[in-house]
Amino acid sequence: MLTYIYRHFDLQVGVTSLLLAGVGVISIYSATFDAHAMGIFNRQLLWLLGGTILLVIMALLPLRLLQSLSWAAYFFSIFLLVSVLVLGKTVSGSTSWFNLGAFRIQPSEFAKITTVLALASYLSRIDISLRTPRHLLTASGIVVIPVALILLQPDFGTTVIYAGMFFAVLFWGGASRFTLLAVVAPIASAVAALFGTTFFLIAVAVIGVLIYITKEHRLVAAAVFSVMVLFGISVQVIYDGLKPYQQKRIETFLNPNADPLGAGYNSLQSKVAIGSGGFLGKGYLRGSQTQLNFIPEQWTDFIFCVPGEEFGFLGAGAVLILFAVLLVRGVTLASIVKSRYASFVAVGLTAIIATHVFLNIGMALGLLPVIGVPLPFLSYGGSALISSTMMIGILMNLYTNRKEY
Numbered sequence: 001m002l003t004y005i006y007r008h009f010d011l012q013v014g015v016t017s018l019l020l021a022g023v024g025v026i027s028i029y030s031a032t033f034d035a036h037a038m039g040i041f042n043r044q045l046l047w048l049l050g051g052t053i054l055l056v057i058m059a060l061l062p063l064r065l066l067q068s069l070s071w072a073a074y075f076f077s078i079f080l081l082v083s084v085l086v087l088g089k090t091v092s093g094s095t096s097w098f099n100l101g102a103f104r105i106q107p108s109e110f111a112k113i114t115t116v117l118a119l120a121s122y123l124s125r126i127d128i129s130l131r132t133p134r135h136l137l138t139a140s141g142i143v144v145i146p147v148a149l150i151l152l153q154p155d156f157g158t159t160v161i162y163a164g165m166f167f168a169v170l171f172w173g174g175a176s177r178f179t180l181l182a183v184v185a186p187i188a189s190a191v192a193a194l195f196g197t198t199f200f201l202i203a204v205a206v207i208g209v210l211i212y213i214t215k216e217h218r219l220v221a222a223a224v225f226s227v228m229v230l231f232g233i234s235v236q237v238i239y240d241g242l243k244p245y246q247q248k249r250i251e252t253f254l255n256p257n258a259d260p261l262g263a264g265y266n267s268l269q270s271k272v273a274i275g276s277g278g279f280l281g282k283g284y285l286r287g288s289q290t291q292l293n294f295i296p297e298q299w300t301d302f303i304f305c306v307p308g309e310e311f312g313f314l315g316a317g318a319v320l321i322l323f324a325v326l327l328v329r330g331v332t333l334a335s336i337v338k339s340r341y342a343s344f345v346a347v348g349l350t351a352i353i354a355t356h357v358f359l360n361i362g363m364a365l366g367l368l369p370v371i372g373v374p375l376p377f378l379s380y381g382g383s384a385l386i387s388s389t390m391m392i393g394i395l396m397n398l399y400t401n402r403k404e405y
Contacts, residue, residue, distance in 0.1 A: 009059075010333070010399035016326045017377060017392045021048060023319060024378035024385075027306040030284065031299040034291045040299055040380055043103070047382040051389030058393025063401040066394070067121060067341050074118035074142075080107035081149040088153075096153045106383035108158045111146045113390060116165065116348030118142055123173050124341035130175040140166075157359070157371035163187065164355030165348050172334065172347040178214040181207070182224045189232035194239075200232050266302060269294045271366045274308035274316065281312030299380040301372055304364040319378075323357050333398055338405045342398045349391045 025044065032040045058066075080098075084107050088095045097104040119142050122128060128135050143166045147159050167183055185207045192203035207228060211221050273289035282288070287309035289295065295302050307315040330350030334343045353376050360375040362368030374384040 010329070010396045012329050013326065013333075013392060013395050013399070016322055016329070017389070020319070020322050020326070020377035021385075021389075023307060023322075024303070024375075026284070027303050027378055028299045028380050030287070030306050030310060031290055031303065033285055034293065037299075043382070044380050044385070047385045048389075050382075051386040054386060055389040055393035055396075058390050059396040059400065061397060063339065063342065063397060063404055066117070066397065067124075070114070070117035070121040073114040077107060077111040077114040078145060078149070081111055081146055083107075085149070085152055094153050094155050096150075096155050103382055106381075108146075108150050108153070108155060109383040109387040110390075111150075112158070112161060112165070112352055113349070113387060113394070115143060115146050115162070116169075116345055116352070119166075119169060120341050120344035120348060123169070123344050124339070130170060130173045130179065136175070136179060139170075155372070157373040160359065160371065161352055161355050161373065164358075165351040168351035168354075169344060169348050172344065176214070176216075178211070178216040178221075178224075181210055181214060185211070185224060185228040186231035189228045190235050190238075193232040193235040204229060204232065266295055267363070267366050267370060270302050270305050270364045273305040274364065277309040277312040277316070279313045281308075281310045281315055284310050286310060301360065301370070301374060301379060302364055303375055303378045303380070304361055308364070320361075323353075323376075327354050327357075330395060333395060333402070337398055337402045339398075339401070342401065342404075346395060346398050349395060353388070353391065 025041075025048065028044050029041050032038055084098060085095060087098065089097045089099045089104065091097060091104075096108060097106050119139060122139060122142060123130070130136050130139065143162055147162050150158050150162075163183075167180065170180060170183065188207060189200065189203050193200040208225060211225055214221070216224075269289060273287065273295065276282070276289065277287070285291065287306065289309055290298060290306050295305060298305060304316070304319070307319050311318070327350055330346055330353070334346035334350065337343050337346060356373055356376050359368060359371065359373040360379070363370050363373065374381055376388040377385065379385075
């Protein structure tokens, strides 16, 4: 019996995600313990139960059926993204949720999964090559459509997740170095421009040299270079068009001390909480920053502060190790499956989780701007938790059917 389970179920993925979900549950309990918000904890348990059921369903679903449903699921998610713009509830300036009584559903969380499935279905065709411009544009369109709809909400944080996923899939699919550089260049120039003209010019010079080294056709290379420069120059225009709270988040990232009691408050308090945990932490339910609610609604985007403060460096390190194990296993899975479709799905889903972890923990440590990205399995939120468990279910499914072509 044990041998059968070991051979047919990816226990490494399952146990690791279960441990992370456990850390999330005890962290949310601690964060809500003295905040008179135990209803948050109770709802998270319900979401976890529902997510576990969906995990089992996704793990047992025939792989060929999953592949055949990829496009239908993708177009349904597009329909939901359009619908939420019309019928959705606006929270913190973003129209991203459907209200279902005491619960809220965020379609963009599930659209990430369906986009990966559709992209994998397209790229798995034997006649498709990412080195062919027409095929590359089609693959880009599959990602751009949901990204455009999510930007209309607006939800910049989720769109960054798509960028991380798409880059990983392009790399895995054998896209040329120039193609990968073309994806990164506009983003790099825009980020550099935020820090000032000097940084922008340095980024332009470095990327320009890299484009030259790729020895791409001059006209195409010039077009990419021009787009990169245009992105950087347009940063100020884009910045002026952002919502005031979004502008504040960028300003806080560049200088957290500029508004320590306003936009920079959460970021500064987060660093205080994690730093005050020391090596061993203050003990469960004894974190002063957590229990005295110095970080409002800490159970969402800043949940990493709880293990960091109450269990110290060891606790925070353990969480990072669990994520590292999960991500390495995801890449390994992409390497061992026989199906090209399954391989792309494994890479895409792993990249989604990796980008979430990178951005969220970067936010908590004050290394990245606060853009509202939850930490998988730990942050409170039904849509985020269920989408995470669904991704784990799919990864376990791929392992079960790893020998299937």
